[in-house]
Structures are given as structure tokens and as C-alpha cells.
Amino acid sequence: MLFGGVFSLMAxxxxxxxxxxxVVNFAHGDMMVWGMYLAWLMATRVGLDPxxxxxxxxxxxxxxGFVVQRALVxxxxxxPHEMQILLMLGVALVLENTALxxxxxxxQRVRSGLAQATLWLGPVFVDVARLIAFGVAVVLTLLLSxxxxxxxxxxxxxxAADNTYGAxxxxxxxxxxxxxxxxxxxxxxxxxxxxxxxxxxxxxxTGLQLSVASFNIVIIGGxxxxxxxxxxxxxxxxxxxxxxxxLRPSLKELVSFSLLVVILLFRPTGLFGRRTS
Amino acid sequence: xIRLLIVAAVLLLAALPLLPSVxxxxxxxxxxxxxxxxxxxxxxxxxGGYAGQLSAGHAAFLGIGAYTSAVLSVEKGxxxxxxxxxxxxxxxxxxxxxxxxxxxxxxxGFYFVLLTVAFAEICRIIASNTDAIxxxxxxxxxxxxxxxxxQFQDARAYYYVALALMLAATGIVAWLEQQxxxxxxxxxxxxxxxxxxxxxxxxxYKMLAMVLSSFLTGVGGAFYAFYLFxxxxxxxxxxxxxxxxxxxxxxxxxxxxxGPILGSxxxxxxxxxxxxxxxxxxxxxxxxxxxxxxxIAVVLFLPEGAYPRLARLxxx
Amino acid sequence: MTLLETRGLSKxxxxxxxxxxxxxxxxxGEVLGLIGPNxxxxxxxFNLLSGFLTPDAGEVRFRDRSxxxxxxxxxxxxxxxxxxxxxxxxxxxxVLDNVVIGALGRHAVAxxxxxxxxxxxxxxxxxxxxxxxxxGLTLAERKRLELARALATEPTLLLLDEVMAGLNPTEIxxxxxxxxxxxxxxxxxxxxxxxxxxxxxLSHRIVVLNFGETVAEGAPAAIANHPxxxxxxxxxxxxxxxxxx
Numbered sequence: 001m002l003f004g005g006v007f008s009l010m011a012x013x014x015x016x017x018x019x020x021x022x023v024v025n026f027a028h029g030d031m032m033v034w035g036m037y038l039a040w041l042m043a044t045r046v047g048l049d050p051x052x053x054x055x056x057x058x059x060x061x062x063x064x065g066f067v068v069q070r071a072l073v074x075x076x077x078x079x080p081h082e083m084q085i086l087l088m089l090g091v092a093l094v095l096e097n098t099a100l101x102x103x104x105x106x107x108q109r110v111r112s113g114l115a116q117a118t119l120w121l122g123p124v125f126v127d128v129a130r131l132i133a134f135g136v137a138v139v140l141t142l143l144l145s146x147x148x149x150x151x152x153x154x155x156x157x158x159x160a161a162d163n164t165y166g167a168x169x170x171x172x173x174x175x176x177x178x179x180x181x182x183x184x185x186x187x188x189x190x191x192x193x194x195x196x197x198x199x200x201x202x203x204x205x206t207g208l209q210l211s212v213a214s215f216n217i218v219i220i221g222g223x224x225x226x227x228x229x230x231x232x233x234x235x236x237x238x239x240x241x242x243x244x245x246x247l248r249p250s251l252k253e254l255v256s257f258s259l260l261v262v263i264l265l266f267r268p269t270g271l272f273g274r275r276t277s
Numbered sequence: 278x279i280r281l282l283i284v285a286a287v288l289l290l291a292a293l294p295l296l297p298s299v300x301x302x303x304x305x306x307x308x309x310x311x312x313x314x315x316x317x318x319x320x321x322x323x324x325g326g327y328a329g330q331l332s333a334g335h336a337a338f339l340g341i342g343a344y345t346s347a348v349l350s351v352e353k354g355x356x357x358x359x360x361x362x363x364x365x366x367x368x369x370x371x372x373x374x375x376x377x378x379x380x381x382x383x384x385x386g387f388y389f390v391l392l393t394v395a396f397a398e399i400c401r402i403i404a405s406n407t408d409a410i411x412x413x414x415x416x417x418x419x420x421x422x423x424x425x426x427x428q429f430q431d432a433r434a435y436y437y438v439a440l441a442l443m444l445a446a447t448g449i450v451a452w453l454e455q456q457x458x459x460x461x462x463x464x465x466x467x468x469x470x471x472x473x474x475x476x477x478x479x480x481x482y483k484m485l486a487m488v489l490s491s492f493l494t495g496v497g498g499a500f501y502a503f504y505l506f507x508x509x510x511x512x513x514x515x516x517x518x519x520x521x522x523x524x525x526x527x528x529x530x531x532x533x534x535x536g537p538i539l540g541s542x543x544x545x546x547x548x549x550x551x552x553x554x555x556x557x558x559x560x561x562x563x564x565x566x567x568x569x570x571x572x573i574a575v576v577l578f579l580p581e582g583a584y585p586r587l588a589r590l591x592x593x
Numbered sequence: 594m595t596l597l598e599t600r601g602l603s604k605x606x607x608x609x610x611x612x613x614x615x616x617x618x619x620x621x622g623e624v625l626g627l628i629g630p631n632x633x634x635x636x637x638x639f640n641l642l643s644g645f646l647t648p649d650a651g652e653v654r655f656r657d658r659s660x661x662x663x664x665x666x667x668x669x670x671x672x673x674x675x676x677x678x679x680x681x682x683x684x685x686x687x688v689l690d691n692v693v694i695g696a697l698g699r700h701a702v703a704x705x706x707x708x709x710x711x712x713x714x715x716x717x718x719x720x721x722x723x724x725x726x727x728x729g730l731t732l733a734e735r736k737r738l739e740l741a742r743a744l745a746t747e748p749t750l751l752l753l754d755e756v757m758a759g760l761n762p763t764e765i766x767x768x769x770x771x772x773x774x775x776x777x778x779x780x781x782x783x784x785x786x787x788x789x790x791x792x793x794x795l796s797h798r799i800v801v802l803n804f805g806e807t808v809a810e811g812a813p814a815a816i817a818n819h820p821x822x823x824x825x826x827x828x829x830x831x832x833x834x835x836x837x838x
Contacts, residue, residue: 024387075577081386082331086527087576089333093520093569101563208516212398215391254402257395264392265382457697457706464694467683474643474677476669476698476746 007237009137009195010210011217012144013188016157016181017065018218023073023084023182027092029211031186034095035061035193036110036202037103043110043197050110051132054194058187065186069179077178092207100204107201133195140191144184157181189214212256219263293440297433305436311545312439313500318525318537319446320493325523326531327450327459328486329466330379331386334393335522337400338368338491340514342498344410347418347508350426357427361499368495369488371396376487380480394516401514415509418502427503435504442500443538446493451534462486463532494522517565524568528575530582539584547571594621595657596750596781597642597673602651603805604637611637613805614651619750624772624782626796626813628789630826634805635785636678639752642783643675644668656749670698672749676739676756678785682727689714689723691738695745710745717741717771733764737771744775751775753784757791769794793817801825 010032017025025031035057042048042056050057068091076083148154156177200206217235297305317339324330342364349355349363375396379389405413422430429435453459461482464472469479502508512518521544529540551564579586597619604612611634619625627635640646642653644665653660655673663671674695683691689707692714696706714723717737722730727738736756743751753772757765769791776782776795786792792799792813799816801809803825809816816822 072573072577076580079576079580082329083576083580085331085387085390086523086572089520090569090572090576093565093572095569097563097565097569101566208398212395251402251406254399257398257402260391260395261378261399264384264388264395265378456703457701460690460693460697460703463686463690464683467685468681470645470665471677471681471683472694473645473665474669474675475695475742476666476674477694478664478666 007213007217008234009140009188009192010214012141013185013192014214014218015185016144016188017185024088025182025185026085026088026211027068027095027207028189028214029209030092030095030099030204030207031061031064032189032193032210033099033202033204033207034064035190036197036200036206037099037108038190039194039197040103040108040110050194050197051136054136054191057194058191061190061193062183062187064183064190066179066183068186069182070175073182074175074178092211096204096207099207103204105203107203109201110197133199136195137192140188144188147184153177153180157184209253209256212260216256216260216263219260294437297436302432305432307545307549309432309436309439309504311541312436312443313497313504314521314525314545315538315541316439316442316446317494317497317522318529318541319443319450320490320497321522322450322490322526322531322533322537323453323462323493324483324486324490326526326533326536327454327462327466328483329462329532330483330487331390331523332375332393332490333390333516333519333523334375334395334397335490335494336514336516336518337393337397338372338494339498339501339518339522340397340400340404340508340510341368341371342495343502343508343513344404344416344498345495346427346499347416347502348410350503351416351418356425357499357503358425361427361496364499365492365495368498369492371400372487372491373484375491376484380483394519397514397516397519401510404510404514411508413510415507417508418506420506427499435500438500442497447534447538449489449493454534458482458485466532520565520568524572526582528571528579528583530584533582533584536582536584539587540582543583544568544571595619596621596623596655597783598652598654599642600652600654602638602641602653603649604634604641604646605649610805612641612648615802615806617800617807619781619783621749621781622779623798624776624784624796626792626799627783627785627802628787628792628799628816629802629808633802633825635802636754637805638802639675639754639785642668642752643673669746669748672747673752674743674746674748674750675752676743676754678754678758680732680735680739682730682735682738684728685726687724687726688719688730688738688741691727692741692745695742698746713741713745716774717744718767732759733761733767736760736764736768740768740771740775744780748780750781750783753782753786755785755787757786757788765791789817 010028014025014028017023017028035054038057038060039050039053042053043050048056072087072091073084076087146154148158157180293308296308300308317335321332321335325332325335342361345364345367346357346360349360350357355363375393378384379392384392404410410416420428422428424434429438450459454463461472461477464475464477465479465482472479498513501513525540525544526537527540528543529538530536547567548564551567554563575582595618597617599615599617602612602615602617603610613634615634615638617625617638627638629635637646641648642660644660644663644667647662655668655671658671660668660671660673669675683694686694689710692710693703693706696710696713697703700706700709711723714720717740719734719737719741722734727735730738736759740753740756756772757768760768765788772782772784772795782795784792784795796813799809799811799813800807801816801819801822808821808825809819811819
């Protein structure tokens with residue numbers, strides 16, 4: 001359930017990217033997996049605990065997102081949606097299989113001192129690691145909101161999201177705004193990956209499952225609404241936990257995908273979001 | 278200039294049936310795969326290229342066709358020559374379901390892609406968990422070499438079957454392109470609402486495209502099963518296979534008759550090269566990196582695909 | 594004979610009554626002009642008539658048949674065709690192929706449809722550009738293409754949505770002549786237009802819309818000086834302004 005916080009962070013990242021640029025980031029889950037692998041690298045090579053190292057992961061993924069947007073996505077901003085989908089699919093393929101090439105197919109997990117500890121919180125037995133992950137995720141989301149609503153750059157991003165042409169007219173450097181937004185979205189997911197890396201065994205194919213989870217959340221919460229994404233994250237986490245309780249573990253994925261189908265068919269205008277036509 | 282090109286193409290076409298006598302077994306295999314994936318790419322082309330409904334889950338149809346024909350043959354002794362059509366029909370049924378859900382519920386673009394991926398993954402997971410068809414370990418077919426059971430001792434027979442499939446699919450697409458069906462699909466891809474205003478029942482035509490595409494892919498599944506003799510849910514229903522299918526059409530030229538074929542001629546050798554080069558790793562993901570980069574490159578620099586660009590080059 | 598009839602047609606978006614209880618008739622052989630300020634609800638009416646929107650209330654009858662619940666393609670097949678205010682050509686298809694799509698609704702065999710389409714393309718004056726991709730056309734040419742496509746569906750009633758918008762005076766004259774010719778060919782027309790000269794020249798009757806309801810109705814000459822029309826377009830202050838000499 002505390003996973004919900006991390007899910008929300010993932011979802012917020014995806015929403016940022018979609019909300020601003022109307023680009024669906026198929027590579028979202030794969031970026032998160034890279035966040036996980038980076039955290040793993042730092043933990044094993046440098047001895048940096050992921051609960052500190054997530055900042056590095058966030059920074060690295062920011063750069064990745066920024067570069068991907070600037071170098072690739074920006075060129076096809078006006079192209080039909082199918083092209084954008086194919087592009088991000090290509091990026092996803094490259095990310096996932098480069099990870100496979102570099103790190104091998106075996107599942108990994110990050111060892112963190114904190115991951116072993118547990119805590120009694122009232123009547124409930126709680127994992128310190130999950131608690132920290134949740135906490136950090138919430139803090140990051142709050143920081144993100146502050147950024148978007150209080151800083152100039154954040155406001156520029158929101159303006160560009162609402163009305164690109166208008167933003168251009170008032171002199172916003174829209175290309176830079178887009179790249180930053182994409183970078184921030186990727187950073188969110190990089191951080192989320194690092195935070196979750198001690199809790200979840202991961203391997204390159206995990207990328208797809210994470211992408212699907214992100215899409216589930218974002219579609220429920222309404223594409224383009226950050227608050228919706230956050231709430232959606234919590235909701236989906238609950239649903240999946242329930243599913244895991246009642247079904248064979250190997251079928252847990254089935255729940256995700258079936259949930260996705262149902263959400264797609266009956267997708268609400270979003271809990272808080274706006275439907276894009 | 279264009280006449281020269283046509284002559285060259287006809288010569289090549291005429292040469293294809295003769296090649297196996299000249300080729301060594303490696304070349305025969307390579308070409309068989311080129312034809313087979315060209316066939317699959319062409320099948321996808323109907324709904325993904327012409328109708329513009331991007332499906333990233335076509336492996337689902339292949340998998341259903343493969344498992345159906347395999348199980349029917351092994352358990353019931355029904356020859357795959359019949360089984361392939363049963364498989365195709367079942368695949369078409371799933372295609373109809375996905376199409377119905379997608380089009381009735383107004384799923385376009387990205388949402389539709391997700392729907393197709395979800396269904397493919399659901400199929401994969403169900404297959405992995407169904408022990409009756411081998412579960413995650415896979416389903417195996419014993420090789421008997423009996424042509425009546427769609428098994429051939431000589432690899433060259435597969436070459437001809439694959440070639441026939443590819444030519445058949447291409448013939449169908451070439452014919453349909455000039456009929457109302459094909460013309461409507463091309464227009465639907467451009468602007469659905471404008472089509473509706475002109476009297477086009479867009480739902481019906483998208484459904485037809487989906488059913489045809491999934492049927493053909495399902496038939497291809499039978500070939501796959503009786504060429505490889507082992508089926509694993511992760512390979513047969515997996516995204517990598519869906520990507521293999523899409524990329525041939527996209528790179529070669531989605532929405533054109535020769536696109537998927539050209540794409541296959543470009544990609545299969547490329548994949549083989551990548552596989553060889555990275556063989557030391559002992560795993561086969563490297564060619565997917567190449568695919569990914571190729572997809573990116575095509576989208577950025579050659580969005581209509583190789584064939585239209587080449588055609589224009591030769592028009593001058 | 595009444596071709597098209599609406600009774601109490603209504604549609605709201607949120608709290609806004611885009612169309613409020615509209616009663617409209619178009620008779621066979623008539624050219625009806627629909628005018629009104631921006632936001633008066635005119636295009637919404639077209640969307641309701643052609644099946645792109647479902648009415649909240651009211652009836653639409655075409656050739657004595659209710660259009661309620663019918664999809665746009667069915668309505669087109671019944672003989673009611675429309676153009677779009679912002680033209681929507683199929684950019685990668687040729688001019689001819691664009692029109693063929695319309696023609697295929699009446700001629701299932703592609704070759705026959707192509708013949709018919711060619712004739713229509715000539716008729717609207719795009720014969721020279723028949724093989725060119727629609728994306729490369731000028732605005733005036735695209736408007737003609739839009740018209741040709743709708744014409745190819747062999748409609749009984751044609752809804753034209755601001756077909757003159759964005760054209761220069763020469764182009765407008767050309768389109769006015771074309772529309773007149775189409776009408777003489779036996780097609781009834783309901784047109785939304787801002788260009789007053791064109792409306793006056795073409796219409797037998799004019800309906801003025803504002804805030805989703807009919808504000809005035811009658812022959813062109815009567816409408817031109819109708820106080821409520823002046824009020825609708827220019828505001829109350831001008832109703833009593835002295836006419837120019």
C-alpha cells in the first residue's frame with residue numbers, strides 16, 4: 001500500500017510529460033528500471049545507499065529525459081501521433097535492451113541497511129524501507145508542485161501545457177520548457193526507481209510492467225492532472241494489493257493488464273483531469 | 278526509369294522460386310524468414326498501415342494461430358493444412374473482439390495501442406499458466422517430416438510455402454488497395470470524421486481490416502509452429518515478436534503494397550548481422566537495440582518508410 | 594415539399610444553450626441562408642443535423658424520416674451531406690481520390706466511382722489538379738475540394754459551412770457562381786455564411802440565429818433592414834442609427 005506513494009511519483013512523472021507535450025512516454029517504465037540499475041550500481045560500486053543515491057538517479061534521468069526530448073521528440077512535435085508512439089517505442093526498446101546487454105537478464109535487488117528494519121506503527125507492522133520510500137515520494141511530489149506553481153520555469157511549463165501557441169506568443173522558450181518538463185518527468189521516475197530498488201527485484205523486462213502500471217494510474221487519474229495522477233497511484237496500488245492477496249502470484253500481472261483494459265474502456269474523464277480529444 | 282524498375286522487380290520475382298537450387302541452406306533459411314516476416318508485416322499492414330490503427334499486440338494473433346494448429350495436430354491429429362484456418366479463424370475472433378472494444382469505445386491512437394498490448398500480454402500470461410499446453414516451459418511438436426502434416430524434410434519446402442504466403446498476402450493487399458475497401462481505409466487513416474461525413478461506415482471498415490489482418494496473422498502462426506516445432510508463450514505472444522512484425526511495415530513503408538516486403542529484405546539480414554556480432558553475449562536482445570534505433574531513425578528521417586522514398590527517387 | 598424540418602431542436606454544453614428550441618424548415622429546391630453572429634450556434638446546428646452531435650431535445654426530420662440516433666454516415670447515405678467550416682481534406686490522397694471517397698458511397702465499384710468523381714472534379718474546376726495531393730492546394734482550392742467531395746455523395750440537401758471564409762473577393766465570386774450552379778443542378782442548400790453579399794445573392798430565404806434561437810426569418814431584402822438583425826450583429830445602439838445615403 002505504501003507503494004502507492006512511489007506509484008504516484010511515477011504517475012506524476014508520466015503526467016507531466018503527457019500533460020505538457022501530449023507525448024505518451026512508452027519508455028517510462030524502462031526509464032524507471034534504469035533508475036533502479038543506477039541505484040544498484042551506486043550501491044554495489046560506491047556503497048551509496050539508494051535512499052541517498054536517489055538524488056543522483058534523479059539527476060541522471062533528468063539528463064536522459066532532457067536529451068531524449070531535445071534530440072528526438074522535439075523534431076516530430078508536429079507529426080501525427082502514430083509517429084510519436086513509434087518513436088517512444090524505439091526509445092523503450094533501446095533502453096530495455098541496452099540494460100539487458102549491460103546488466104544481464106537476472107533479477108537484481110539492491111541491498112540497503114534500512115531495508116531490513118521494520119517498525120511498529122500502532123497496530124500495524126511496517127517496513128521502514130517502504131515508509132521511507134513513501135515519505136520521500138510524497139515530499140518529492142510536494143516539491144514538484146511547488147516548482148510548478150511557484151517558480152517562473154514551473155509556471156512556464158504549465159502555460160506551455162495549456163496553450164502552446166499562447167506561450168510562444170509571450171516569448172516562452174517553448175523548446176527549452178518542453179525539454180525541462182520531459183527531464184523532470186524522467187527524474188521523477190528515476191527517483192522512484194531508486195527508492196523502490198531495495199524493495200522489488202528488477203530485471204530489464206520489468207520495464208513494461210512498470211509502464212503499464214504507470215499508464216493504469218495516469219488514465220484513472222485523468223491524463224494531464226497531477227493531483228489525479230497522485231490519487232490514481234494510491235488507488236491502483238490498493239487494487240493491485242487486493243489482487244495479489246486473492247490470486248496466484250504468477251497471475252498478478254494479469255490483474256494489471258486486465259485492469260488496464262477495463263480502465264481503457266471505461267476510462268473516466270479522470271478523477272480530476274481533463275479529457276483530451 | 279520506372280519501366281526499368283518494373284522489369285528488375287519482375288525478374289527478381291521470377292528468380293525467387295529458382296533461388297533455392299542455387300542457395301546453400303543458410304541462405305534458404307534467411308530467405309524463408311524474410312518471406313515469412315514479410316507476410317506477417319503485410320498482414321499487419323492492412324490494419325496498421327492502411328487503416329492507420331497501430332497495433333502493438335499482433336503477436337497475440339500469431340500465438341493463437343500457432344497454439345491452435347499445434348494442439349489440433351498433436352492432440353487431435355488434425356492436419357495443420359486445416360488447422361491453420363481454424364487458428365486463423367480463432368485469431369480473427371480475438372481480432373474482432375479487440376476491434377469491437379477499441380472502436381466502439383472510441384479508443385484511438387495511443388489508447389488503442391495500449392489495448393492491443395494489454396491483450397497480447399494477457400494471452401501470454403494465460404498461456405504461461407495453462408499447463409495443458411505446456412505452460413511457461415512450452416509446447417513441443419515432434420518432427421515427423423510428413424508433408425500432409427505440414428512438415429517437410431527439405432528446408433526448401435518451407436521456403437516455397439513462406440514465399441507463397443508472402444505473395445498471397447501481397448496480392449490480396451494490392452487488389453484491396455484499388456477497391457472500395459482499400460480506398461476507404463486510406464481515407465480513414467487520414468481523417469475519420471471527414472469520412473463519416475462522406476458516408477463511410479468507419480466502424481465497419483476498421484473492423485473488417487482488423488479481422489482480415491488478424492486472420493492472416495493467425496494463419497502465419499501455423500507456419501511458425503510447424504517451422505520451429507516449439508512454442509514458448511514469452512516468444513510467441515511477446516512484444517519482441519510484435520515489434521518484429523510492425524517494424525517491417527514501418528521501415529519499409531506502412532500503407533504501401535511493397536513496404537513490408539522491402540522492410541523485411543532490409544531487416545532480416547540486419548537482424549542476422551546483429552545476432553552474429555553479439556553472439557558472444559550468448560543472448561539475443563542486441564538486435565532489438567538495433568530495431569529500436571532503426572525505429573527512431575525512421576520516424577525522424579524517413580517517416581513514410583523506405584519504399585515511398587525510393588519510388589520517388591526513381592520517378593525522376 | 595418540405596425536405597428538412599427541425600422542431601424544438603436543443604443542445605447545451607455545460608450551462609450554455611448552444612441551440613435552444615430551434616424550428617427550421619428547408620423546402621425542396623430552396624437555398625436557405627443561416628446567419629448570425631459568432632457563437633450563435635450555427636455550426637452546432639449543422640453538427641446536430643449531420644449526426645455528429647445528439648440533440649438534448651427536439652426532432653430532426655429529413656424527407657419525412659427521423660434522423661434521431663443515426664450515425665453521420667447513415668445520414669449522408671440518406672442524402673444529407675455537409676462540408677466543414679475548417680476544411681478537412683485527406684492530405685496525402687490526391688484530389689481525385691479525395692472525391693472518389695465521396696463517390697464510393699453511391700457507386701460501390703471503384704472504377705465507376707472514379708468516373709463519377711472525375712466528372713465532379715471537372716465541374717468544380719479542379720480538373721487540372723486532379724492528380725495532385727490535397728495537401729498542396731491553396732485554401733480556395735481546398736474549399737472547392739470540400740464541396741466536390743460532398744457533391745460526389747449525390748446529396749439532396751447540402752449543408753455548406755462558411756464555404757466563403759478566408760477567400761478573396763474574386764474567389765468568393767467564383768464560389769458563389771459554383772454554388773448557384775450546383776443548386777440549379779437540383780440540390781437544395783442550407784448555408785452558413787458571414788459574407789453578406791454571398792448570402793444575399795444566393796438565398797431565397799434567410800434565418801437569423803442568435804444565442805441558439807431564431808431571431809428573424811424572411812426574404813433577404815427584409816432581413817437586411819430588420820432591427821433585430823442589426824441589433825444582433827452590431828448591438829442595440831445601432832438599431833436606430835441612420836442608414837447610409
